[in-house]
Amino acid sequence: MKTKRILACAVVAMIAAGVGVLTGHSVLNADGVDVAQAAQPAPQSAVTQLWTAPVTNPDGKPQSLSLFKGHPVVINFWASWCGPCVEEMPTLAQLHREYAKKGIEFVGLGVDSDKNVKAFLQKVPVDYPVYVIGFGGADLARAFGNNAGGLPYTVVIDANGNVRSTKLGQIQPKELKQTLDAL
Known part of the structure; x- marks a missing residue:
């Protein structure tokens, strides 16, 4: 009986720890902005x-x-x-069409294969430049503060x-427009 009780406590503790970790990575303020990301600007080396x-x-x-260096870019x-x-x-x-007049560039970086991106763009054309960065793009996104490694991620x-x-x-x-209007 003691072994079952100890095992049950250990399982509950692991679940609680997991919830704590997930909560710690996604703390949002009243405006829905990720406080952890907002508080830690990305290092210049990421750019x-x-x-x-x-x-x-x-x-x-x-x-x-x-080519995009020296321009505001999303x-x-x-x-x-x-x-x-x-x-x-x-x-x-x-938004790309709307902000092109202001000189703001939009760039899609496919964290995917050339083949998948090409096939996708044939079905769903996009009017801003799209490049393939491959699965190493997750490391670059992490350099910008995407510690969760999730997609999409916009900088x-x-x-x-x-x-x-x-x-x-x-x-x-609305949130992105506010940022772009302030550039």
């Missing part, structure tokens, strides 16, 4: 890593993100197999290379 990251176009040809880490990523793409495309960088905001999960258009 430097972005400009030098090995990416390809969907046809597999090497490209350079350094970087969206996504994957073809990620439902929320696919759902937010029309909104990102609409707004100003023309000076400063990270202005990060968002794990689908973007909220």
Whole structure:
């Protein structure tokens, strides 16, 4: 009987610890902003890593993100197999068209294979540049503070290379517009 009681207590303790870890990674303030991410700005080296990251176009040809250096840019880490990523793409495309006049660039970074990204874009055309960063893109997103490793993950960088905001999960258009209007 004691063994069952000890085992039951151990299971309850492990569940409680797991809930504590999950809660600690997703503390939101009243506005729905992830407090842990908002409190810790991404290090400058993450932006430097972005400009030098090995990416390809969907046809597999090497490209350079350094073309976007010196411009305000919205970087969206996504994957073809990620439902929320696919759902937010029309909104990102609409915002891209709206903010193009202000010189704000939008870039999709597929944390996926060339083949999957190319097939996806043939079915769902997107009017902003999309590059393939592969599964190593998760490491780059982590450098920007995405410790959970989830997708989609969006980073707004100003023309000076400063990270202005990060968002794990689908973007909220109103929230993103506020950030972009302040650039």
